[in-house]
Amino acid sequence: MSDAVTPLDQVRVLVTGGTSGLGRAMVEALVDAGAHVVLTGRDATRARSIAHEVGATAHGIAMDVRDPDAVEAGVGLADEMLGGLDVLVANAGIGMRTVNPRFLTDPSPFWTVTPEGFEDVVATKVRGTFLVARAVVPRMLAAGSGRVVVVSMNEETMVRRGFTPYGPAGAGVEALARVMVADLADSPVRVNILLPGGATATGMIPEEASEDVRRRLLDPSIMGPPIVWLAAPGTDVHGERVVATEFVARGPAPR
Secondary structure (H helix, E strand, O other): OOOOOOOOOOOEEEEOOOOOHHHHHHHHHHHHOOOEEEEEEOOHHHHHHHHHHHOOOEEEEEOOOOOHHHHHHHHHHHHHHHOOOOEEEEOOOOOHHHOOOOOOOOOOOHHHOOHHHHHHHHHHHHHHHHHHHHHHHHHHHHHOOEEEEEEOOOHHHHOOOOOOOHHHHHHHHHHHHHHHHHHOOOOOEEEEEEEOOOOEOOOOOOOOOOHHHHHOOEOHHHHHHHHHHHHOOOOOOOOOEEEHHHHHHHOOOOO
């Protein structure tokens, strides 16, 4: 482990949606820094397989963040496996590709989106973040400390043409995060927002995306340095909106 990496040997983290894309990149960075991590996905076998690939301090479990019972059971299991939860990374989400596979080259207007497609994207991102935070934060309050990181997106993406329901889901989860910041202002639990700062090279990008588009995509590993910093015990910030590209370019703000 590089001397530049903040050691997280005693830090216990729950990462939702940790089997691919930004979630997996953050899990890898946290484990590389020494953290003990439980990552979630909808498929238990895949979650366990990814955890095995990442490292010995990673563990995978199934958890459908849209289901209150599944969330309560999953959070309880993660808490038991790690002996407590110091950090929650609320990352789970699904992209525009599930609603419109050609969203980059052939954007569809909002009135063509099915109610089922809209509900699935919003439920995973907004309802999922709410349910998991609702299950985790009381445990952190009882323990006397904790950190929540809500993964968001660029504001331009929230209002981009043809980005219903992905954009509204991002706006909704960011508003939820800001309410959480206000609700926890006088508590020992810190809440911050983290976003990549641009489109990333994940499975959410359509296969027909042009080479020019692909050249401009960020590597998901851009999320590594800021998530390690936000998870570090010595980082005492609350209500910050951390843009990964800016963080990597100029370094962390004072703790």
